[in-house]
Amino acid sequence: KNEVEQSPQNLTAQEGEFITINCSYSVGISALHWLQQHPGGGIVSLFMLSSGKKKHGRLIATINIQEKHSSLHITASHPRDSAVYICADPPCHQGAQKLVFGQGTRLTINP
Amino acid sequence: EAGVAQSPRYKIIEKRQSVAFWCNPISGHATLYWYQQILGQGPKLLIQFQNNGVVDDSQLPKDRFSAERLKGVDSTLKIQPAKLEDSAVYLCASTRRGLPPDTQYFGPGTRLTVL
Numbered sequence: 321k322n323e324v325e326q327s328p329q330n331l332t333a334q335e336g337e338f339i340t341i342n343c344s345y346s347v348g349i350s351a352l353h354w355l356q357q358h359p360g361g362g363i364v365s366l367f368m369l370s371s372g373k374k375k376h377g378r379l380i381a382t383i384n385i386q387e388k389h390s391s392l393h394i395t396a397s398h399p400r401d402s403a404v405y406i407c408a409d410p411p412c413h414q415g416a417q418k419l420v421f422g423q424g425t426r427l428t429i430n431p
Numbered sequence: 432e433a434g435v436a437q438s439p440r441y442k443i444i445e446k447r448q449s450v451a452f453w454c455n456p457i458s459g460h461a462t463l464y465w466y467q468q469i470l471g472q473g474p475k476l477l478i479q480f481q482n483n484g485v486v487d488d489s490q491l492p493k494d495r496f497s498a499e500r501l502k503g504v505d506s507t508l509k510i511q512p513a514k515l516e517d518s519a520v521y522l523c524a525s526t527r528r529g530l531p532p533d534t535q536y537f538g539p540g541t542r543l544t545v546l
Binding site: 355422 | 471
């Protein structure tokens with residue numbers, strides 16, 4: 321059974337701090353997803369990566385396939401970054417893109 | 432490109448009542464997903480459609496939940512009768528093909544409260 325674990329579950333930081341959210345998964349993947357969910361429920365796909373690192377603005381996602389671990393970093397954090405960040409993993413052997421979601425990390429950035 | 436549309440955004444019902452949610456995926460997207468997200472948890476897949484066929488409904492409580500995508504475009508998810516534990520956000524998502532590395536695009540969700 322594929323499991324996706326995130327840490328921390330809750331994170332509160334001051335504006336400007338460097339943020340790291342971690343994700344570990346148990347089954348080999350084709351591409352790991354990082355998603356952002358704002359209050360009200362809407363989910364936005366941030367990254368999909370299968371190796372190395374991707375960067376978009378102040379967001380950076382890295383993945384280590386051998387260690388089955390990924391991290392999402394936010395540089396120069398801002399209150400508008402406050403949201404729930406979710407990693408999701410489609411197990412390789414299942415072929416079609418059935419995502420298994422982590423429980424999410426609730427990030428609060430205080431001004 | 433218009434996003435995934437869902438309605439209603441909010442619904443409050445009493446237990447044992449029925450409710451239906453609607454989703455219109457991004458135009459041209461073959462794969463449609465319905466997820467249930469209980470407060471404090473990550474989304475859980477309820478059902479996956481590929482065009483108008485069901486790919487995976489293994490986690491759909493079929494005694495009370497049903498879903499259809501008759502013309503392979505928009506979809507409805509129904510709960511009949513609702514239970515208290517069905518209170519959750521119901522998310523619809525779509526992808527172009529349903530295969531990696533497709534991005535899943537999510538709708539805004541329908542927040543259901545069962546009293």
